[in-house]
Amino acid sequence: MTIRNLKMTGFAALPFVVASSACAAGERQNVVYIMTDQQSYYLISAITEALGSDPYAHNSYFKTPNLDRLVKQGYTFSNCYAGHPVSGPSRFALLTGEAPNAYGMTGNFSPGGENGQRMFSTITSRAMGVLFKNAGYETYYGGKCHLPWANGTSGKGSIYEPPYKYGFDHYLTRNDRDELAVKGAEFFSEYKGDKPFLLFLSFMNPHDICMAQLLFNNKQLEDFQTSDIEMWARANQIRWRGVYRSMDPTLFDGDQVAKLPFNTAETDRFPLTKLKQPYVGDSHKTRAHIWFYYRLMEQVDKEIGVVLDALEKSPYKDNTTIIFTSDHGEMAGSHGAVGKNLPYQECQKVPFIFVGKGIKQGVVDNTTPVCNGWDLLPTMLDLAGIDIPKELNGLSLKETITEGKALDRKYLYYETVNSYGVLDSGRYKYTRFNVPQDAENGTESLFDLDKDPGELHNLVGDASYASKLDELRKELVVQMKRFHTSWDLLKPTVKNK
Helix, strand or coil: CCCCCCCCCCCCCCCCCCCCCCCCCCCCCEEEEEEECCCCCCCCHHHHCCCCCCCCCCCCCCCCHHHHHHHHHCEEEEEEECCCCCHHHHHHHHHHCCCHHHHCCCCCCCCCHHHHHHHHHHHHHHCHHHHHHHCCCEEEEEECCCCCCCCCCCCHHHHHCCCHHHCCCEECCCCCCHHHHHHHHHHHHHCCCCCCEEEEEECCCCHHHHHHHHHHCCCCHHHCCCCCCCHHHHHHHHHHHHHHHHCCHHHHHCCCCCCCCCCCCCCECCCCCCCCCCCCCCHHHHHHHHHHHHHHHHHHHHHHHHHHHHHHCCCCCCCEEEEEEECCCCCCCHHHCCCCCCCCHHHHEEEEEEECCCCCCCEEECCCCEEHHHHHHHHHHHHHCCCCCCCCCCCCCHHHHHHCCCCCCCEEEEECCCEEEEEECCCEEEEEECCCCCCCCCCEEEEECCCCCCCCECCCCCHHHHHHHHHHHHHHHHHHHHCCCCHHHCCCCCCCC
16 A cells, blocks of 8 residues: 655664564564653654754754654654643553543543542553553563552552552652663663563653743742652752853844744634743743753753663664653743643644664654554554554554555544644644633634644634534544543633733
């Protein structure tokens, strides 16, 4: 079957994690799954070089040489959506293939009651680690969790506990920065088991951009205390504050270090949903925010490089599949907003990379719409030769990444804290919000991404798109039923500032 609507960019092969013929026939592949937090789809320099007409193409303000290696040696989906643009719900989706809103999980918490019990049953029966462990794998996890019911309870702190209930028997470290890189690298020289392994490394950054406002105001970082910020996180922020204060302030007023996004304007007639806009009218702080976002990305790229270098030198380099993605992106000044939890491309779309035996090399697929939340687990299981649970709604991408076969999907479902939506053929994007109805903005948005990649013009009410709007309204009902979601499971409505 020929590939339809698939843009591919080739790279020269590099001597990295390429399976050799020396591997025994039928040998089971180890799996290394690497995840960052809050990394937008374009935040890999090799991807920006392959984005074609995308407005984020050829961004010269950051370099990620280590993740570039993965792009050049594997198959990259740069049109990948997160199932949910908030850490906890997205991570639950990634490890189970399930829609978090179907269990009432719209934020970083563990649902209780009947929804919580259903969630716990799903986790303990068919979460990622459970399925791999049942198939004979040793399971290891390190770094950030933010997973509901991680320790078997729905308590407030449960999301920070090691994810033993997800089937991971070994936990390397809570530190999700430098120490995770070191522990991950040491693993390849210390592992002596006779079983294949699943190693999940969950890095924190560039998530520290959430704390950027502390860099720009007078609040003492040493006095800033929450359960979410560990000691090493505060130390990291203090270090970056020193960098910021040592820089010439005028640098941030031009394009020397970072430029404003092309879509800084607010969307026409966007429904009344909450936008985090702390830098309104202050382009200096917005540029500084973007600059630090890039530096945090470069920091985590170095940490990932420590792991990749160790794997390359290990006896496992030829029989290990590497998978890389992020849980969600970051607005970084688009529409004047920062942060996450909005149905905009910047915080929904993330990189999604597969490297290993039989996987096509040097392919950057800018077109095929996929969702890491729904498609990761079926693909991992398929690549490992493990049966895919019938309950999963996602698709295995194995034939696409190994044979170039077009994916049989027209509509892609996604959700947020207060909305549900569908993507049609990668072009039309429809979202319905659980927000108050008003005469100007209504409760829906529709974008034609081919004509309006910056999502600046809501087409709801445009007569020329009326039939498409009607089609997607009906399709959203179908997809919500398929994913067992409903409006009463959403977070209470929120209004704009």
